[in-house]
Amino acid sequence: MWNRANGRIAEALFHYAGGTWWTRRGLRNSVRILMYHRFPDASGFIEQCAHLRECYRPISLSAAVSAIRSGGPIPERAVVVTVDDGYRDFLERAFPALSSHGIPATVFLTTDLPDRKTWLWVDQVSHCVRNARVRELAASIGDPQTWKFDSDGARERAALSIKEALKKVSDQERVDWLKKLPGLLRVELPDRPPPSYAPLEWDDVRFLSTRGVEFGAHTRTHPILSRLERHEQLESEICGSKTRIEAETQARVRHFCYPNGHRADYTASAIEIVKDAGFESAVTAGQGVNHSGADVFELRRIGVEPRETLMRFARVVAGYGLKTRDNA
Numbered sequence: 252m253w254n255r256a257n258g259r260i261a262e263a264l265f266h267y268a269g270g271t272w273w274t275r276r277g278l279r280n281s282v283r284i285l286m287y288h289r290f291p292d293a294s295g296f297i298e299q300c301a302h303l304r305e306c307y308r309p310i311s312l313s314a315a316v317s318a319i320r321s322g323g324p325i326p327e328r329a330v331v332v333t334v335d336d337g338y339r340d341f342l343e344r345a346f347p348a349l350s351s352h353g354i355p356a357t358v359f360l361t362t363d364l365p366d367r368k369t370w371l372w373v374d375q376v377s378h379c380v381r382n383a384r385v386r387e388l389a390a391s392i393g394d395p396q397t398w399k400f401d402s403d404g405a406r407e408r409a410a411l412s413i414k415e416a417l418k419k420v421s422d423q424e425r426v427d428w429l430k431k432l433p434g435l436l437r438v439e440l441p442d443r444p445p446p447s448y449a450p451l452e453w454d455d456v457r458f459l460s461t462r463g464v465e466f467g468a469h470t471r472t473h474p475i476l477s478r479l480e481r482h483e484q485l486e487s488e489i490c491g492s493k494t495r496i497e498a499e500t501q502a503r504v505r506h507f508c509y510p511n512g513h514r515a516d517y518t519a520s521a522i523e524i525v526k527d528a529g530f531e532s533a534v535t536a537g538q539g540v541n542h543s544g545a546d547v548f549e550l551r552r553i554g555v556e557p558r559e560t561l562m563r564f565a566r567v568v569a570g571y572g573l574k575t576r577d578n579a
């Protein structure tokens with residue numbers, strides 16, 4: 252409590268002493284690519300859009316990639332909004348605010364979701380753990396561990412920890428665990444996601460793409476690419492998602508997003524397949540800004556949440572605490 256209060260005071264001092272302004276100015280010749288996922292409510296996001304409009308120059312990812320590739324000067328204070336996974340809350344809560352502020356956005360779709368073949372595996376784990384009818388689970392997902400489900404907090408921690416463990420095992424092992432988990436936790440797993448995890452449908456995607464939203468590919472099933480064992484699986488996940496979006500929207504898909512996106516989550520072969528498939532860029536979850544001439548197949552982003560305070564959002568987007576070097 253004491254620490255949190257002090258943190259807030261330090262944050263406010265930094266902001267009002269001009270720290271946010273100076274950080275923003277120091278990184279003005281680089282592109283900031285913001286990474287959003289979910290939009291649980293609209294009000295915070297409307298304020299964030301107003302801030303981006305007031306303090307930055309929102310541009311599309313395609314425009315940013317052209318500028319970075321050209322090696323020439325980057326439009327001053329350029330910012331790009333990207334949204335991963337393709338939940339339906341984007342249409343309901345984010346798109347109205349973006350469109351009223353004239354801010355373009357790129358949404359990275361995991362295409363088996365609108366294809367109604369599955370729902371996001373990390374959400375399946377959350378659902379199973381939240382509704383588990385056992386008190387604990389002792390299992391070896393990688394290392395042996397015991398997860399307890401005796402309070403809401405314990406369930407949240409367990410869900411996070413099981414997801415992290417599943418990201419580290421082979422893809423086949425992850426798929427096998429996902430099949431076993433509902434039985435072990437005595438949960439009924441529906442074929443289609445509950446409303447809180449609903450994805451965009453293809454009709455939504457077509458509607459949004461005619462209104463300035465650009466769609467990028469984010470694989471078919473959201474596996475951790477570095478855990479896939481066969482080259483054909485990598486190709487099917489990367490190229491398959493591009494082909495599906497292009498067939499449904501009749502628009503070229505130019506950009507790719509690596510699932511989970513940290514350096515350990517994708518490989519040199521994945522990057523090669525992305526290039527060969529004809530993508531113009533790929534974004535990661537590596538924190539940072541992008542200077543002119545940066546590697547456009549490993550673009551850095553700044554992770555943000557619609558729920559964070561405007562002061563924190565302003566500071567994070569300004570680039571406080573980020574790496575300022577190119578993608579080494």
Ligand SMILES: [Zn+2]
Pocket residue numbers: 335336469473510511
């Ligand atoms: Zn994702």
